[in-house]
Amino acid sequence: MPTSRTPSTSGFEQLLREAALRVTRPRLAVLTAVYGHPHADTDAIIDLVRGELSDVSRQAIYDVLRALTNAGLVRRIQPAGSVARYESRVGDNHHHVVCRTCGTIADADCAVGETPCLTASDDHGFAIDEAEVIYWGLCPDCATISSRSSASSAPSSAVS
Numbered sequence: 001m002p003t004s005r006t007p008s009t010s011g012f013e014q015l016l017r018e019a020a021l022r023v024t025r026p027r028l029a030v031l032t033a034v035y036g037h038p039h040a041d042t043d044a045i046i047d048l049v050r051g052e053l054s055d056v057s058r059q060a061i062y063d064v065l066r067a068l069t070n071a072g073l074v075r076r077i078q079p080a081g082s083v084a085r086y087e088s089r090v091g092d093n094h095h096h097v098v099c100r101t102c103g104t105i106a107d108a109d110c111a112v113g114e115t116p117c118l119t120a121s122d123d124h125g126f127a128i129d130e131a132e133v134i135y136w137g138l139c140p141d142c143a144t145i146s147s148r149s150s151a152s153s154a155p156s157s158a159v160s
């Protein structure tokens with residue numbers, strides 16, 4: 001599993017203060033959910049947060065996710081054909097592998113370098129700060145299934 005250092009509640013409070021965000025219970029609950037469930041989608045985060053704080057509206061959680069993303073405390077990723085997902089591993093420009101069949105996402109470190117894949121051969125004058133790479137394929141579970149029943153190759157579009 002990913003190497004996630006999950007801060008304590010006071011650690012989350014400090015993260016919020018360092019980002020000049022007011023410490024609120026919904027923000028703490030969303031941070032806890034994202035740290036505990038890397039690459040969770042919005043619905044999953046809403047379920048987790050409302051399990052803790054049942055009086056928080058969906059819209060409030062959307063707003064918190066946006067604020068945390070804008071502040072750089074969480075990273076939003078959205079592979080083509082997938083809903084937005086969130087993770088706490090920010091700042092290292094890592095990439096993702098996505099299963100074409102079930103939509104499972106895993107982290108993929110870059111092969112080399114400190115700020116990998118940031119060196120464009122021609123930056124067209126842009127100040128580039130991020131490169132996004134998605135490796136598409138089949139996860140081990142789906143690869144096993146498809147090799148067992150290779151006759152029927154119709155992809156199921158099950159997205160959790």
Ligand SMILES: [Zn+2]
Pocket residue numbers: 099100101102103104138139140141142143
């Ligand atoms: Zn899969």
Ligand SMILES: [Zn+2]
Pocket residue numbers: 038039087089094095096106107108
């Ligand atoms: Zn990731």
